[in-house]
Amino acid sequence: MFRTYSSFSTSICTILVRLTILLIFVLCKTKAVTKLPPNVSIPAVFVFGDSIMDTGNNNDMVTPSQCNYPPYGKDFQGGIPTGRFSNGKVPSDLIVEELGIKEYLPAYLDPNLQPSELPTGVNFASGGAGYDALTSKLGQVAISMSGQLDLFKDYTVKLKGVVGEDRANFIIGNGLFLVVLGSNDISNTYYLSRLRQVQYDFPTYSDLLVNSAYNFYQEMYELGARRIGVFNAPPMGCVPFQRTMAGGIERKCVQEYNDAAVFFNNKLSIGIASFKQNFPSSRIAYMDVYNPLLDIIVNNQKYGYKVGDRGCCGTGKIEVTYLCNHLDSICPNDLDYVFWDSFHPTESVYRKLVTPILHKYMDTFI
Template identity: 70%
Template sequence: MKSPCPSVSALVRFTLLLLLVSCKANGAVELAPNVSFPAVLVFGDSIVDTGNNNNNFKTSARCNFPPYGNDFTGRIPTGRFSNGKVPSDLLVEEFGIKEYLPAYLDPNLQPGELATGVCFASGGSGYDPLTSQSATVISLSGQLEMFKEYIVKLKGHVGDNRTNFILANSLFFVVLGSNDISNTYFLSHLREMQYDVPAYSDLIVNSASNFFQEIYELGARRIAVLGAPAVGCVPFHRTLRGGIERKCIEKYNNAVVLFNDKLSKEIHYLNQNLPSSRIVYFDVYNPLLDIILNHKKYGYKVGDRGCCGSGNLEVALTCNHLEPTCPNVLDYVFWDSFHPTESVYKKLVPALLKKHIHQFV
């Protein structure tokens, strides 16, 4: 008589496999049985950059040093502009894909990571080519070239058919526009002398539209586009232009609202003209503004200063190991003078996905 052990063992293995699959798929986002997101591919700026600027010593838009990463696993400063995870990481975590989204330019990136997604974002980048040029970072066209290179590598790793499936079913996440309005238009005045606000918003919306169509032509179908946040309420601008009371700069926020409105309408137009496209506008302006202005309602004590240094101006190279950090980062909406804390991202990302996930089906 044969031992029953092999069949029991097989049953155990099968049960464990089911549990593993269940755990992997058990992110906070509930998907229909026939829906999957095999990978997440991210384009954008410092909100979603996971380390692509680390080896670019020509730019000040770097943060691969303490105290950045203070609450990341192992307290490692990875190049994420936060105390911990950024939205890129939370997306793959919510979908149950993996724990972190690696930077495409990470020298330790493994080929096996390609099939589940990478990040092409570069801190300091924008829809306006001048934004990236002035910050000496990877432009949107540069991120597009990296994506093309990624496709070639992915085909070499998993083949053409699987690559096409991954591109058609993955979530493409685009986060840009803040630096254009905040830095290129208002702070440096590089574009303010050439365009009024409506004309400049047209320029960057046109650039955004061209980019969405370019990645669509390369196979992208599910594209999430974040509107710009209320840049007039970040600590940096409140310090420089908010007066003694450090109020939000309404002129900046009004420009963002105009841009977001035009961006949303352009996305609606593209969805009607690009077959099988699912381009979805995510409003981050209102939920984040509510957290900033009504921070106590969300459990925060400070909404107008960052945790790093004085919290008024420190960001990137000026937020470093020589600067003290706040006693409890969970009390703060902002980590530095531009970027929210991991805690805030954990409130925003799941809520946004829950609100919009059905639109990708």
């Protein structure tokens, strides 16, 4: 009799905890800008990738790829540096905001992460990561893609403990999985380190990256992901750092790097089309960020920016992560700049990119 009552009490407590978490979720939702059909639900967003999407997973790692110090985050919730590689929100945050899910997407490794955050999604991205396993080991140590998937597996166990197995399966099966990778592989591992150039020409290296990407999507699929959005590589030859290092006296865009990104993107697009054919129940989308970002950089004045070839921090030519710190001066108004530091755009630019990109590809996920 005692055991029956105890079991009943435990079940009631579990139900109450889950109802409380559901109530918190409902109250914390933001107003959606991107409208979904009445019968379509995207309950959560999961992000895998590099510094473009990282919201703080590198904070407690021994790596130079960190930014949990001023002036990073100067426009984020009262000027708090959280490990976001920008002056404010990054695309991870803006996407969940755009979908009306919540205000920002927390890093899974945030020590203050609450169970109530789990049902609406978390972020596994790590600054410095790439499709190539070597990329996460070179210089800027990062959480590899296999490591990010391990974190997702750990998350799944915790999610089931919070909402139950059926609801957890629904959240994962209907959640939006986003992947942003490739730029570190090309600019750092292939070109800057020169290690890959000894072993491969670029077409061969692109094949290696796409094969790695395909295997990554397949493992995500096997873990329950169905809605998968893959961003292509950006025009990395036009970021301030590459202009300074290889753009000559006039600091022009480095065409070789941009050409490499385009070459890789074309192969990635073919790989994703093949994945869609082999896994017809997946709803995977190849999402182009290269062209809209290049247009903002090259035609920055058309978008309301005054400076497109250097970042807001310091001189804006080489400052990134630990070189962009509280000792550096920052520009008077970051709204005038396309880039925050020598690699990463400002929140303002991200906002101009996220909404039209989501609107363009949302039908693929429905």
